[in-house]
Amino acid sequence: MKENNSRRSFLKLAFGTLALAPLARVLAAMPKTQKIKDKMINEKTAKKLNYVDVASKAKDHKKYKKGSNCGNCKFYKESKEKGWGKCSMAGNKYVASEGWCKSYRLDKKKVKKEVKKEVKKKG
DSSP, rough: HHHHHHHHHHHHHHHHHHHHHHHHHHHHHHHHHHHHHHOOOOHHHHHHHTBSGGGGTTSSSSOOOOOOOOOGGGTTTEEEEEEEEEEGGGGGGGTTOOOOOOOOOOOOOHHHHHHHHHHHHHH
């Protein structure tokens, strides 16, 4: 009987942890500082731009290409807060670097910097 009880408690803990995993991902994607929370892109602008906070959510949009995200867009300006930056197309409001919108334009300079960083890490 005691063995059955420990198995049951283990399964409850395991399934409870699995149920909380998506919540942890959402919380991790949220900005940490109040400054950014106050200056985030609003719903109206997000809707006009078809903005999504995770680029892969836009895979059904005709302009979306795999690998494109706000972090390598020419309209995105990095901030001190990791993972967040201002977007000139969104009225200089904060957007997630992993996000995407229909105004996305590849910034080749940013891509070159990313490639150089990866080469240095490997080398």
